[in-house]
Amino acid sequence: MSQHFETQAIRTQAAQSGNREHAVPLYLTSSFTFENAEQAKALFNDEEEGNIYSRFSNPNSSELIDKMACLEGLEDGFATATGMAAMFGSMAALLQQGDHILAARSLFGSTHQLLTQIFPKWGISHTYADISRTHEWESLIKPETKMIFVETPSNPGLEIIDLEWLGKLAEAHNLILVVDNCFATPYLQQPAKWGAHIVSHSATKFIDGQGRVLGGLIMGSKELIKDVRFFSRHTGPAISPFNAWVLSKSLETLAVRMDRHCESALKIAEYLEGHTELESVKYPFLESHPQFDLAKKQMLKGGGILTFIVKGGGERCSKFVNNLQMLSGTSNLGDTRTIVTHPASTTHSKLSEEERHRVGIADGLIRLSVGLENVNDIIEDIEQALKASK
Ligand SMILES: *Cc1c(COP(=O)(O)O)cnc(C)c1O
Numbered sequence: 001m002s003q004h005f006e007t008q009a010i011r012t013q014a015a016q017s018g019n020r021e022h023a024v025p026l027y028l029t030s031s032f033t034f035e036n037a038e039q040a041k042a043l044f045n046d047e048e049e050g051n052i053y054s055r056f057s058n059p060n061s062s063e064l065i066d067k068m069a070c071l072e073g074l075e076d077g078f079a080t081a082t083g084m085a086a087m088f089g090s091m092a093a094l095l096q097q098g099d100h101i102l103a104a105r106s107l108f109g110s111t112h113q114l115l116t117q118i119f120p121k122w123g124i125s126h127t128y129a130d131i132s133r134t135h136e137w138e139s140l141i142k143p144e145t146k147m148i149f150v151e152t153p154s155n156p157g158l159e160i161i162d163l164e165w166l167g168k169l170a171e172a173h174n175l176i177l178v179v180d181n182c183f184a185t186p187y188l189q190q191p192a193k194w195g196a197h198i199v200s201h202s203a204t205k206f207i208d209g210q211g212r213v214l215g216g217l218i219m220g221s222k223e224l225i226k227d228v229r230f231f232s233r234h235t236g237p238a239i240s241p242f243n244a245w246v247l248s249k250s251l252e253t254l255a256v257r258m259d260r261h262c263e264s265a266l267k268i269a270e271y272l273e274g275h276t277e278l279e280s281v282k283y284p285f286l287e288s289h290p291q292f293d294l295a296k297k298q299m300l301k302g303g304g305i306l307t308f309i310v311k312g313g314g315e316r317c318s319k320f321v322n323n324l325q326m327l328s329g330t331s332n333l334g335d336t337r338t339i340v341t342h343p344a345s346t347t348h349s350k351l352s353e354e355e356r357h358r359v360g361i362a363d364g365l366i367r368l369s370v371g372l373e374n375v376n377d378i379i380e381d382i383e384q385a386l387k388a389s390k
Helices: 005-011 037-044 059-072 083-092 109-122 131-136 163-172 222-235 241-251 254-272 292-298 313-323 353-358 375-388
Strands: 076-080 100-104 125-129 145-151 176-180 198-202 216-220 278-282 305-310 339-341 365-369
Touching (some): 005 254, 059 076, 059 216, 076 083, 076 222, 083 176, 083 198, 083 222, 100 109, 109 125, 125 131, 163 176, 163 292, 254 305, 254 375, 305 313, 313 375
Parallel strands (some): 100 125, 100 145, 145 176, 176 198
Antiparallel strands (some): 076 216, 198 216, 278 305, 339 365
């Protein structure tokens, strides 16, 4: 019986322990015992599958991985302690000295640091390509290019990349296509359907959805994940059993939460569009979004994040943030609570001004992660803070 998304998110569970529990228990154990010396040998030599040590695997992380594999339509995965460990692992495990990454320019701040400050130390280079200039991408592929890395929608530019086109480009040049699917989650978009080989996540965001735990996921084919698992087993980024347990539970409500995030985000985007105090509003499912048709094609809904540019630039943004009464000023996203972030002075402050402008981060840009509060209360707080910041 092939199950629907919500059913898979709820019914993919670790096997019962023998206590006939309904909810999966938390396996707080660093290691697992061997029945005998022969089993120990078989487990260590990959002749038998099973848990050895929680740095390698644990029933809670395995359940999270199995569930995500169903939801992303991929075979296997590895769960990491943070999203950045997942971004790092999905690149470092599959690349070697001398390899080159073609990456979309609009990326999460720490991923940008990884490409520009950390990988060069080991001789792994990158070239940034602009989403608006897809005709140039093919010419940027070098003989040593091994991987394409993108976010769609991107953080915080909300740029949408044509995954079908990218899947074909990767295939034609025999490149590994990695998609950071953090903003969409598998509920809104399954990059593997379009040819992505690795789908990586910060599970800290919408997958937890309640601002409690950090986590990351690297999902892919059995073949690629074999290398990711080897790399991770010996470098140690494994998620804690507790965080994996929380995240697996969170996935049970992903669909209902995303439905509400998206419904409210669209309402707020429509309300704010044309507002006299704003220069512009961006949301993938607003017709005014430059890639609206593409967003409709590859995403079920528009997601929980929107951005707007406040008239008056960075100074006005500070006043706006300081005048909010309910919305949270914090750098996380994908929470039940609506979060307001000023990327130019926080998450993307390490980029040069020129780099920021190239990826569309104006000084007056505000990123709104729309929570699950009543949408009218969210709008009211934005409205009063805009007035008070004049
Ligand atoms: C937050 C985020 C990350 C990093 O995840 P952490 O869990 O904070 O390490 C990576 N990519 C995107 C798009 C993000 O929003």
